[in-house]
Amino acid sequence: MVVELIKLSKTSDQPLYLQLYNQLHEMIKNRQIPADYKLPPIRKLAKKLGINNVTVVNAYKLLESDGLVYSKIGSGTYVTDLENKELFEGNSVLEESSDFEEVKLINQGQIEIGENTINFASATPTPELFPVDDFKNALNEVLDRDKGFAFGYQESQGFYPLRESIATYLSVGTSKIEPEDIQIISGAQQGIDIIAKALLNYGDCLVVESPTYTGAIAAFRSRGAHIIEVPIEQDGIKLDILEDKIKKFRPKFIYCMPNFQNPTGYCYSYAKRKELLKLATKYEVLIVEDDYLTELDYGERELLPLKLLDTNDRVIYIKSFSKIFMPGLRLAFLSVPQELYEGVLAAKHISDISTPGLIQRAFDLYLRKGIWQKQISYMREVYKERYYKMLNAVRQYFPQDIEFIPPEGGLTFWFKLPEGILAQDLYEDCLEKDVLFIPGSVFYPTPRSSQHFRLSFAAIYPEYIEAGIRIITKSINKLLKGKKKNRTKSYTPLL
Amino acid sequence: MVVELIKLSKTSDQPLYLQLYNQLHEMIKNRQIPADYKLPPIRKLAKKLGINNVTVVNAYKLLESDGLVYSKIGSGTYVTDLENKELFEGNSVLEESSDFEEVKLINQGQIEIGENTINFASATPTPELFPVDDFKNALNEVLDRDKGFAFGYQESQGFYPLRESIATYLSVGTSKIEPEDIQIISGAQQGIDIIAKALLNYGDCLVVESPTYTGAIAAFRSRGAHIIEVPIEQDGIKLDILEDKIKKFRPKFIYCMPNFQNPTGYCYSYAKRKELLKLATKYEVLIVEDDYLTELDYGERELLPLKLLDTNDRVIYIKSFSKIFMPGLRLAFLSVPQELYEGVLAAKHISDISTPGLIQRAFDLYLRKGIWQKQISYMREVYKERYYKMLNAVRQYFPQDIEFIPPEGGLTFWFKLPEGILAQDLYEDCLEKDVLFIPGSVFYPTPRSSQHFRLSFAAIYPEYIEAGIRIITKSINKLLKGKKKNRTKSYTPLL
Structure with a gap:
């Protein structure tokens, strides 16, 4: 029955x-x-379709990693009961789809994170780093000052004094941001969702770096938009491919992270930044710059947001304040080209009317008093230590044929396994040893297997970083050995 | 040029x-x-199209109330410069489109509300009614208890203890709601947006009561969905029309407010509630019940949410806690049929990952200590007084030919002006006298003129209610006189 429906094109x-x-x-x-339908046996299906057994195996494997099928030893492959499937159950989830990205998985505790789990998946700081007392003081000061007004509706664009503080904080030299340019939002994810609402209609195209942030993919997809992937390399997005795609698809915007890109950690070169802005102007396409990490640089180079180079009002700038500060606050802002004010405001309004006023008011105080700036310096020191622990451990333990480029800042490293080893296999092996990370396949809009994986040191105490890297190293070595074995095996006919 | 493009069908x-x-x-x-293009003169266009002058006048008037054209005295009608048009400028805004509903207009202060403005437009309580001290205590207690955890990511479905408190609060008799059914959201507007994301794809149909809440219209429209209107009458939505539309359009859901509908204030009869649920089961269509006012009943009848009558898991229940409590908190929840858990959770996640944990935790404490229940009783007393002030003033002053049905609760009254008087004209006249309300046209998905208008007493101190009603009465009487004059005038040829 199933076989009849399948049409393959060689x-x-x-x-x-x-x-x-x-x-x-x-x-x-x-x-x-x-x-619970049993899929055709591998050899039978391969024969019927006139393809190789391995082709079927690979397809079934991908379905399994999606949680859509399961296998019974000695019996075969069966279709999962999707109705009764536990939401986010077990390991299959991480691969389930790009609708569900890492933060969600980890923080929802749907993947069990025990006391002993070494969690390289979460890019969120641990709670003891949050400035609880300072923020508590700010909250109380606001409540004593504003009373009931702190609980009334806030204007949708955001509490004006906060927009003022942010504009001041953001302006550097002659690059001025005005409070009128600022739209307060409930976290960067909402920023992405709002931009998608304001700019994307059904069938529209947009460009993303490939790989990219899965939460963005999900939001764009939800609008019925076509996501065009352009590879990113060490110094930024591949511009020649980008220009081709722009000409061909006329995308509404390019979604990118010029500083410490997620998941790669790459930073755009100055030349590429300028070139990207030039392309945006030439083809009248917008750039959506997602920035939550610029402050966390450990290198020599002074990094600035792309927004500050933007003289032609091409860049929509999304900046999270809460991500590395207190993610549960859900606070971020957009800086928007003037022509988009109205649409963005309308999209914010239909999303949730406004961001909670109390939090806006408290954070305004926090910024004005300069506590945020101090907190950022403190966080940078904490993370710099973890960064070097990680870098040193990786250099000491990882086999030579694992490729990576040390990032200049941020919270994550991006590794490439040798040919023939999939990150998904490493992921599963490590999970058994209570070490968690994100396999690369999660970060692509279209399903694919990947040799890449992302390790974040945001949520791991320095003393566990080395231990974690040693466990991962063991798994890698095991897989490398297995690979050699498999190579021998594959000379004999399959099954 | 314009004339050639117009095709009318008699x-x-x-x-x-x-x-x-x-x-x-x-x-x-x-x-x-x-x-700034000058539209064809009225008589010229009428002649060319072979229609009556009045037809052109009416069309131009509607365009003007949309802010799309403006008139220069003695010169003609011109197209507004939409690019440079001030966002929300002046009076035309309220009519601009249903994307922008009352709350936004009022709270953004884009319509100037002076100290002396009598504001019948806002359905939001005044700040002195908010329980600032109680909530401040709850916030501090949570911060002392949970420390940094109050600032970490919250699970997307919501803080479990809060879901537990809400389930307990909501369950009545044998109607049990489980914490697993609850999805915490950042205000009812987000609930609507999330449901739209989870259920509506481009081109899908849904049904709304007509008139209805404009924020819902905007969210549904943003998904590229077709909005089907079904009139609401005193005892609920017109079921015969509803059934016809369901058969014809197979809508994804019916969006309704069975208790104190916005803007009409109508309540569904028990019979209609049962019938509506039966239709939903028969045609396998979902019902989205938006409830923010059930607690504010001043009558004899005990009102319950439709959700509690729902034995077939047909109802998605949106309940705002913040609207009449502290709207700036942005806190609400959904109770969702099991089959929708996953889709709703994914939609919440791409919207803003989670609702701020600190607010969830504080509100949980607030519920557990029973302070919410006390606050609701207090609010009911406050509003009951304002309700009767309003009812008495209206009965005393409004001309007999203004139609209305006294609501059994809630915060608003819905009036109908006599034939030939538009609410927009009354609105403009009252605005000059610093009395603000919402003309009915705002509450319809398709542009139309309306004889209806909505008065809310949520934000007016009792002593100003009578004064406001007297001013509106004067305007009405003036328009009634003008109408008689116009009638005489209209016997002579127009222009």
Whole structure:
């Protein structure tokens, strides 16, 4: 029954295993194949379709990592009962789809994080780093000062004095940001969602760096937009490909992270920043700059947001204050080109009317008193220590053929495994040893296997970093050995 | 040029003036007619199109109330420069579009509300009613108890103890709500937006009561959905029309407010509630129940949410805690049928990851200590007094031919002006006298003129209610006189 419905094309650009995977994925999601249905045995399906056994194996593996099928030893592969499937159960989740990114998984505790888990997945600081007392004082001061007004509706654009403080904080030299340019939002994720609402209609195109932040992918996809991927390399997005894609797809905007890109940690070179802005002006395309880490630089180079180089009002700037400060506050802002004020404000309004006034008022005080600036310096020191622990451990233990570029700042490292080893396998092996990280496949808009993985040191005490890296190293070595074995094995016919 | 593009059909169901209005509206929005372009003179256009002068006048008037055209005395009608138009300028805004509803207008202070303004537009309590001290205590208690954890990411579904408190608060008799059913959200508007994200794709249909809450219209429209209107009457939505529309359009859901509907204040009869649920089950359509006022009943009848009658898991229940409590907190929740858990959670996640944990934790304490329940009783007394002030003043002063049905609770009254008087005219006249309210046209998904208007007593001290009603009465009487004059005038040819 299933076999009849599958149409593979050997002349397509898409590899056969992905074609097969995509079609089965569709059928399972649409319930065309019912729950607990046994999929055709690998050899039988391969024969019927005139393809290699390995192609079927790869397709089934991807489905399994999506949580859409499960295998019974000695019996075969079965379709998961999606109705009764526990939300986010077990390990399969992390791969389930890019709708659910790392922060969610970790912080929802849906993947069990025990006391002994070494968590390289979370890019969120641990609670003891938050300035609880300072913020408590700010809250109380605001309540005594503003009373009930702190609980009334706030204007949708945001509490004016806070917009003023932010504009002052952001302006550098001659690059001035005005309070009128600022739109307060409930965290960077909301910023992305609001921009998607304001700019993307069904069928519109946009460009993202590939890989990129999964929360952005999910928000753009939710608008029914087409996501165009352009690879990112050490010094920024690949400009020649970008220009081609712009010409071909006329995207509404380019979503990028010029400083400490997520997940790669890469920083755009100055030349590429200038070039990117030039392209944006030439083709009248907007740039959405997502920045939550610029302050956390450990290198020599002074890094500034792209926004401050933007003389043609092309950049929408999303800046989270809460991510490395107190993520549970949900506080960020947008700085928006004038022509977009109205649309962005309307999108904010339909999203949640306004960001809680009490939090805005307290954070305003916090900024005005200069406590934020002190807190950032403190955080930079804390993270710099963890960064070097990580860098040293990786250099000491990881095999030579693991590729990576040490980032100049931020909270994450991006590694590439040697040919033939998938990050998903490493992920599963490490999970058993209570070490958690994010496999690279999560960061791509289209499903794919990946040799990359991301390690973050944001939530790990320095003394555990080395221990964690040693465990991961062991797993890698095991997989490297297995790979050699597999290579031998694959000379004999499969199954 | 413009004339050539207009195609009117005398056999269409739509009145000619609306056809003309819709086509011009489209052309102006699309910039087919440029800024500051002079529209054809009324008589000339009427002659060319073979229609009555009055038809053109009515169409132009609607465009003007949308802020899309402006008139120069003695010169003619011109297209507004939409690029340079001040956001929310002046009076035209309230009518500008249903994207911008009352709360926004009022609270953004974009319509100037002076010290002497009598504001019947805002449905938000005044700040002195907020329980500042109690909430401050709760905040401090939480910070001392949870420290940094109060600032970390919260699970996207919401702080578990709060979901527990809410489930307990909500369960009545045998109708049990479980913490697992609850999704914490940042205010009811976000709830609407999240449901729209989770359920509506481009081109999908949904049903709303007509008139309805403008913030909902805007959120649904933003998804590219088709909004089907079904009239509401004193005892609820018109069920025969509803059933027809369900059969014809197969909507994803019916958005409704069974208790104290906004803007009408109407309450569904028990029979209609049962019937509505039956229809939902029969046609497998969901019901989205928006409830923020059920607690504010001043009558005899015990009102319960529709959700508690729902034995077939058809109702998505949106409940705001903050609206009449402390709107600036942005706190509400959804109670969701099991099949929708996952989609709703994903939509919450891409919207803003989670609602601020500190606020969730403080509100949990607030509920557990029973302070919320006390506060609600207090608010009910305060509003009951204002309600009767309003009811008495209206009965004493308003002319007999103003129609209305006294609501059984809530914060608003809904009036109908006599034939031939538009609420927009009354609105403009009252605005000059510093009395503000919301004209009915704002509450419809499709532009129309309206004889209805909404008066809220939420933000007015009792001693000003009578004064306000007297001013409105004067304006009404003036318009009634003018109407008689106009009637005489209209016997002579127009222009």
